[in-house]
Amino acid sequence: MPTIDSSFAYFTAKGPSSYDHPQLPALMVALSYLDAVEGPMWVAVRGTGLAYGSGFGHNKDTGLVKFSIYRSPDVFKAYEAAKKQVEGHISGTMPFDPPALDGAISNIVRRFADEQPTMGSAAAVSFTNQVIYGISKDWNNAILKQVRDVKVEQIKEVLQSIVLPVLQPASANLIVTCATIMEEDLVKNFKASGFRPEVRSLSSFQDDYGLKPKEGEDDAEDGEEEGEEDEGSEGSEASDDEDD
Numbered sequence: 001m002p003t004i005d006s007s008f009a010y011f012t013a014k015g016p017s018s019y020d021h022p023q024l025p026a027l028m029v030a031l032s033y034l035d036a037v038e039g040p041m042w043v044a045v046r047g048t049g050l051a052y053g054s055g056f057g058h059n060k061d062t063g064l065v066k067f068s069i070y071r072s073p074d075v076f077k078a079y080e081a082a083k084k085q086v087e088g089h090i091s092g093t094m095p096f097d098p099p100a101l102d103g104a105i106s107n108i109v110r111r112f113a114d115e116q117p118t119m120g121s122a123a124a125v126s127f128t129n130q131v132i133y134g135i136s137k138d139w140n141n142a143i144l145k146q147v148r149d150v151k152v153e154q155i156k157e158v159l160q161s162i163v164l165p166v167l168q169p170a171s172a173n174l175i176v177t178c179a180t181i182m183e184e185d186l187v188k189n190f191k192a193s194g195f196r197p198e199v200r201s202l203s204s205f206q207d208d209y210g211l212k213p214k215e216g217e218d219d220a221e222d223g224e225e226e227g228e229e230d231e232g233s234e235g236s237e238a239s240d241d242e243d244d
Contacts, residue, residue, distance in 0.1 A: 001177060001178070001179065001180070001201075001202045002179070002180045004177070004178070004179050005179050006052075006071040006072060006073065006178070006179065007069075007072050007073070007074065007075035007176060007177065007178035007179065007182050007186065008068075008069060008070060008071065008072070008075065008176065008177045008178070009068065009069040009072070009075040009078070009079060009174065009175070009176045010066065010067075010068050010069075010174070010175045010176075011066060011067040011068070011079075011166050011167060011172045011173070011174050012064050012065070012066045012166065012172065012173045013064070013065055013162075013165045013166040013168075013171045013172045013173070014063055014064065014065070014165075014171075015027065015058055015063050015064060015065035015162050016058070016060065016063060016162070017060065017061070017062065017063025018060070018063075019060055019133060019135045019139060019143075020135070023154075023157070023158050023161070023162065024060070024143070024146075025143060025146035025147045025149075025150050025154075026150045026154040026155050026157065026158045027058060027065075027158045027162055027163075028058075028108055028143075028147055029101070029104055029105060029108065029147055029150045029155055030155045030158050030159055030163060031056045031057070031058060031163070032104035032105070032107050032108050033096070033100060033101055033104035033155070034056055034085070034086070034163075035055050035056055036100060036103060036104055036107065039100060039104075040085045040089065040094070041054050041055065041056070041082060041085060043085075044081040044082060044084065044085045045069070045078050045081055045082055048081065049073075050072055050073070050074065050077050050078040050081055051069050051070060051071060051072035051073075051075070051078040052070050052071035052072070053069075053070040053071065054067070054068060054069045054070065054078065054082060055067070055068055056163065056166070065162060065163065065166050066166065067082065067166050067167065069082070074182070074185075074186075075176055075178065075186065076185075076186055076189040076190060076193075079167065082167065083164075083167040086159055086163055086164050086167060087164065089155075089156065089159055090156055090159050090160050090164065096152050096155070101152075101155075105147055105148060105150075108144070108147055109144060109147075112140055112144060125140070168194075169193060169194035169195045169196075170194070174190070174195055174197075176190070176197070183199060187199060
């Protein structure tokens with residue numbers, strides 16, 4: 001887009017899609033640890049000026065794990081720095097900080113507490129858990145107990161099997177928006193990393209958002225509409241004859 005002067009990226013890959021997945025507690029701790037203020041992603045990406053912000057997330061309903069990079073002068077360099085952090089924690093070259101892990105768990109507890117500050121909100125959460133998600137009314141307490149028991153080896157396992165695939169071309173979907181002047185270099189660099197980028201201008205989405213009908217679908221729809229109109233007109237004529 002010629003109207004911006006930065007680049008943005010959004011990576012997604014498949015992750016746990018149920019509320020009782022055995023790796024869910026470790027994944028929650030891992031993402032909380034990576035995204036902490038002055039934590040690994042902050043130091044690697046924002047702290048080095050590679051982006052205004054970045055962060056991981058997980059949607060338990062869709063199962064998607066995502067990583068986003070916000071307002072970067074070079075989103076590819078920010079991506080490389082983030083991937084290096086994840087790989088370093090898996091290999092052990094970047095050891096986990098025990099106080100930071102405790103802080104990550106405390107942040108998870110605080111988020112749960114913020115969801116139900118009053119009796120009314122607690123009742124709403126309980127209703128949603130049981131009726132909408134089909135999980136126990138005590139799910140929050142149970143998952144928090146599991147979160148507190150997560151070990152470093154479990155975190156390494158989810159970094160390897162769930163988090164790292166979000167940053168790998170074989171398993172991730174990637175969307176990048178950028179200034180026009182950045183397009184050529186970003187395409188070249190992401191291609192060299194194994195991605196297969198397809199360049200689209202913003203104007204290509206203005207009419208149909210990229211959802212053009214396949215060849216032949218237009219004709220089929222037109223035929224159906226004409227058939228409906230003919231049936232409607234026949235019915236009108238028949239009712240006129242009956243009135244006469």
